[in-house]
Amino acid sequence: MSRTAGSHGPATLAAIRKAGLRLIYEHGYEALTLRRLAADVGILSGSLYNHIKTKQDLLFTLVRNHMTDLLANLDQALAGLDDPVAALAAFVRLHVTYHMERRYEVYIANSELRSLEPENRATIVAMRERYERQLIEILDHGVAAGRFRVADTRVGAFAIIAMLTGICTWYRPDGPLGPEEIVRIHTDLVMQGLAG
Amino acid sequence: MSRTAGSHGPATLAAIRKAGLRLIYEHGYEALTLRRLAADVGILSGSLYNHIKTKQDLLFTLVRNHMTDLLANLDQALAGLDDPVAALAAFVRLHVTYHMERRYEVYIANSELRSLEPENRATIVAMRERYERQLIEILDHGVAAGRFRVADTRVGAFAIIAMLTGICTWYRPDGPLGPEEIVRIHTDLVMQGLAG
Amino acid sequence: MSRTAGSHGPATLAAIRKAGLRLIYEHGYEALTLRRLAADVGILSGSLYNHIKTKQDLLFTLVRNHMTDLLANLDQALAGLDDPVAALAAFVRLHVTYHMERRYEVYIANSELRSLEPENRATIVAMRERYERQLIEILDHGVAAGRFRVADTRVGAFAIIAMLTGICTWYRPDGPLGPEEIVRIHTDLVMQGLAG
Amino acid sequence: MSRTAGSHGPATLAAIRKAGLRLIYEHGYEALTLRRLAADVGILSGSLYNHIKTKQDLLFTLVRNHMTDLLANLDQALAGLDDPVAALAAFVRLHVTYHMERRYEVYIANSELRSLEPENRATIVAMRERYERQLIEILDHGVAAGRFRVADTRVGAFAIIAMLTGICTWYRPDGPLGPEEIVRIHTDLVMQGLAG
DNA sequence: GATGAATGAGATTTCATTCAT
DNA sequence: CATGAATGAAATCTCATTCAT
Incomplete structure (x- = not known):
């Protein structure tokens, strides 16, 4: 064996x-x-x-599997959360955790988009947009409910995702900060940044 | 002729x-x-x-020239600003503006680090760290003065830079938002995110 | 198939x-x-x-294999020959025969030394010097025994080797002279040239 | 200036x-x-x-000038020498001296024949054959006169030229042996080798 | 007579991919 | 299912040579 x-x-x-x-x-x-x-x-x-099948197919499979997992996990994390504040906290926690645990997949899904052939890229971009849309909707609900304040929820969502995604460029499992601390720091930054 | x-x-x-x-x-x-x-x-x-001289040398020259410019502009933008809030605002404005105006250079300097040969990469990484250090110091001063609240200034600086750098992946000069609006949105997010 | x-x-x-x-x-x-x-x-x-592996490696392999063969053949040809005259005759016969039968290898080993990269060249030069040393020693013994007369055995050895090696620039298997004649002519020239 | x-x-x-x-x-x-x-x-x-004019022309000019000089010098050295022994001694002296003093030209004229374009090569080969023929004729006269013994004067001439030409691969102006000694050693080898 | 920049050909080497065994 | 060897395309880089300035 x-x-x-x-x-x-x-x-x-x-x-x-x-x-x-x-x-x-x-x-x-x-x-x-x-x-x-x-x-x-x-x-x-x-x-x-x-x-x-091919080198390209290997890349596509890796990225698509990753995005499928990510979306499934997000659905699960947000299930039943109507409160936008709770939903945002869940989003941040999921994203940060995921990006620490699977930083290879995450990094590749972002950096190698341009290496995907057009059709494959379109598939991944669509998945990524579904992901982004969920955050935008959370922000929209929060703004409507007077809980968040942000001039443009789309730009705000991009900014939040970019900030959180950055983690996978510097995070090391054996670094000085534990996952919970990292989650807390980023949750604070996001929550306060949007505070109405 | x-x-x-x-x-x-x-x-x-x-x-x-x-x-x-x-x-x-x-x-x-x-x-x-x-x-x-x-x-x-x-x-x-x-x-x-x-x-x-070589393809590698072209890449290195492009990235180094960019980093040199960026650092020079930062020095100029921060000159004489002792107040950490003013300094942070200046930092955000410079970074955002720069990343909209020269998004090719900025994107490459981030995404092609791994394509640089070791010696060249070391040079660029050192320049990039000088840049990051300036933001970390602004945060440190702000925290010491009770103006900012963040659990870890290094992580906070990385998060801010990641957020702002994300702009160059979606910004288009002919998009719906003008530069000033984008600066304002991000300044708000950062300032509130750190609000003590 | x-x-x-x-x-x-x-x-x-x-x-x-x-x-x-x-x-x-x-x-x-x-x-x-x-x-x-x-x-x-x-x-x-x-x-x-x-x-x-590379073009250079092809050259090196060709030359090294040739030198290895040549040295092995020389050892065999000289085995048990104590008499310097007999040893010199054996040397001449081997060298001439070898240079007619494998003139490509021989020519290349001489003319392409400068095309070898430094490390490879050093290896071949060392092998070549082992070969030359054997002839020098034969001459030394012969001079000591009063059988040969030559003012400088090193120069004499170089001269003999140069003379014999020249064969591979004009010899053609279908030429007018057979191998045995060529061996004899050169043996005579060398033997008489050294006659005490 | x-x-x-x-x-x-x-x-x-x-x-x-x-x-x-x-x-x-x-x-x-x-x-x-x-x-x-x-x-x-x-x-x-x-x-x-x-x-x-071209790189090839530079090579050709270098080699042709050299051969022209060599032939002129040989004519001069042999002028009026009827005795084959004296002529052979003069040939050896000239060749050895020339090959020590102008070893770059000599080496190139031998090793770069194959780099000459066909027409240029033919010109040089013809000059080289004129040179060889003079030695062959000296040997022929010597054999006819009973002063030299060699089974094939053409092969003998090639052997002598090869031996003498070998000098330029090891000779260094600052080496242990002076020109006169080198001339003597080779004259002895040649003269005895042909001794009747 | 030197320069700087271009050409066009070609060099070695690497790569993804295929397929008979 | 792995191997070893082949393909065909392409990549970076170098070279001799030309020529307007």
Whole structure:
């Protein structure tokens, strides 16, 4: 059951995705060579094609799976929350937590959009817009209810997402701040920033 | 009276930099081909080497020039401002304005750090840290003076910079919001977010 | 049953080495293009890299293999020969025979030394000096025994080697003189030239 | 009248030839770049074309001038010498001396034959054959007169020339042996080698 | 007679991908 | 399902050479 002599079956695909994730995060999609990826998995580059369709397809699959997860998690986190303040807090918590735990996926989904072929990019952009729209709606509700004050909820949503997404460029699991502290700091910044 | 469609001398270098900036912004450094760059400038790819040393050197020069300008502008913008609130406002205004006016440079300086060779990257990272440090110091002063409240000024500075930098991913000069509005929205978010 | 005109596996490497040898002999290392080499082998130039590391490595391998063979043959030819006259005769016979049979390798090992990168060159020069030293020692023994007369054995050895090596610039297998005659002529010249 | 600001007139051509000679000797014709040559002379590569026609023409001129000189010197050295022994001694002295004093030219004339275009090569090969023929005739006379013994005068001549030409691969003006000693050693080797 | 900039060809090398074994 | 070898395209960069200034 060891991986020494190459992985078997689905295990190899999982290994490819894991290594691909890390390598794209570290060097970028264009700079990733399939030879390098294969070497990290312990096979030759030709053998990759027993598991993936193309390099582009690997990227697309990684990003789409990530976005699917993210959206599902968001739906779950917001379920039943009518209060815009509570919803915003839940959004921030989910986003921050997610971006610390899965920073490779998150980083790639943002930075490699331009490496996706048009059709694939359109799919991902649509998913991303669904995500953004949920935050915009929370802000709209909050503003309507007099709980938030922001001149343009769309710009405000972008600003919040950009701020929170920035975490994955500096966060390290072994850094000085624990996840809860990081969640708190950012929740405070967002909540006060919008305070009516 | 030039001899071909392309321009002569310094004009060619300027054209190379301008086209390079746009192409790297659009496709990324790795995906940029010198053939394409040369074609956009109106010369053959080999002729690029009368003006640049290598592709890497072009990237480095673009990013370094940008960082140099940015730091100089920041120094000027903060000169004589002792009040942390005024300093923070100046910082936000400069950063936002700069990121709207020169979003290609800004985007590249952030996204192509990993495409820089180690030595070049170290140079840029050092410049970027000088920039970040100025904001951290403003926050430190503000916290010490009881004007700002933030649990960790370093994390706060990163969050602010990330938020403001996000502008260059969606801003379009012909969009619905004018520069002054965008400055105001972000200044409000930041100021309130830190309000003591 | 191969799939193209080119051969498979080890046969391709052998074909590359053989064609490389001839082409370097004919045009020189710098003037050899990998496109031409690949064409002669019946593959595309990129395919060469399934078999060789770099062009430089191909040259180095060819020269090193040759020197290794030459030294091994010399050791064998001189084994058990204590008499300096017999040893010198054996040396001349080996060298002349070798330079007729493998004149491509011999010529390249001499003419392309300067095309080797410093480290590779050092390796080959060391092997070449081991070869020369054996002749110098034969001459030293012969002079000590009063069998040879030469003012400087090092210069004498160089002169002999230069003379014998010259053969590979004019020898053709289908020329008027057979190998044995050529061996005899040169043996006479050397033996008499050193006669005490 | 300094060379600092670039040479004037014929001085520049002389500088080009001198630098070209050394650079071709050191790196080979194919490996010589005109940029490097121009840099050594102190001009830009485009300016070379005010003095030479092409790179190939520079090589040809260098080699032809050398061969012309060599043949003229040989004619002079052999003038009036009817005795084959005396003639051979004169040939050896001239060749050895020449190969020590002008080893760059000599080395290039031998090693870069294959870099000459067909027509140019034919010219040089013809000159070289005139040179060889003179030695062959000396040997023929000596054999006919019973003064030399060699089975094939053509092969004997090639062997002698190869031996003597080898000097320019190891000779250094500041080496342990003076010119006269080197002449003597080689004269002895040749004379005894042919002794009847 | 030197310069600076262009050309156009071509060099080595790398890459994603395919496929017979 | 992995391998080894091939393809074909393309990439960066260099070179000799030309020519307006």
